[in-house]
Amino acid sequence: MRGTPAVAVLRLGHRPGRDERTTAHVGLTARALGADRVVLAGEAASRRDTIEDITDRFGGPFRVETTDEPMAVLEAWEGTVVHLTMYGLPVQEAMADVRAAFEDGTELLVVVGAGKVPFEVYERADWNLAVTNQPHSEIAALAVFLDRLFEGRELDRDWEDAERAVVPRETGKQVEES
């Protein structure tokens, strides 16, 4: 999001045939809620077009990248790494520290898994954070994390180069095409 340090989301553990829609939701949630790009690891790369198609139509900037070596991405990352996991520390207790690091200009990588996440990710992460210690959804965890990180400002961002834009309505649907 413009005016803040860069935020990337790394999608790990995509299982073909199971995670097609959840990986697309991770990418689209990253885009809609203020991240600058998503990195799709391994077979998650199959969702690239779905996410890019939304950016083409509804605007950006937002980038989709792919990698076959997510651990190399993690090792090379010079900024802060937050891994969202139900086993981590409560997000509400760590958020002030995460935001302080972020607002100092540190780029942030947010890691979310579908299947089991390698132990090396827990070790590399600067913070392993839980949006509740309950099993639910990496999409939900990512959404709550980003909304809290940006303190709601992401909901008011502008979009560039959009072919279409939704006009908010009390009832029904209105879409403007440019």
Next chain:
Amino acid sequence: MRGTPAVAVLRLGHRPGRDERTTAHVGLTARALGADRVVLAGEAASRRDTIEDITDRFGGPFRVETTDEPMAVLEAWEGTVVHLTMYGLPVQEAMADVRAAFEDGTELLVVVGAGKVPFEVYERADWNLAVTNQPHSEIAALAVFLDRLFEGRELDRDWEDAERAVVPRETGKQVEES
């Protein structure tokens, strides 16, 4: 969530073979983030066991209901209906009013769709609300909505009758079985 009026989540538009995991994520997100029950409409009912299994293991209270007549559920609902849709009004502008109605003791039904949602839902809803007017994820929208409705208190709730509980850790995984 105890100490607040009841919140139910109604899952519409489940498409077999496409929405298995997203419907499970909707139900588990509802549970983890403070709703009291989820109502699975039509073929979403196939995810009932998945969600109930988590409640059996990780605690409740949380109920799963199913219906073949979601419009009847909507018509009969005596409290407030919020429909989360990318076409709606900005959630951040309406939230104070929604929360005021809720804190007055009005039960709340939150409707989220997978595929296209019938126009009757837009008409019945007291609020059609958008967590951004961008296409992303009903799971993400539900998560942000519940986190804002409960103002974060849902992250600290207690769970009853849990067979197992995660112990928050800085690194790694710790689960206690009872």
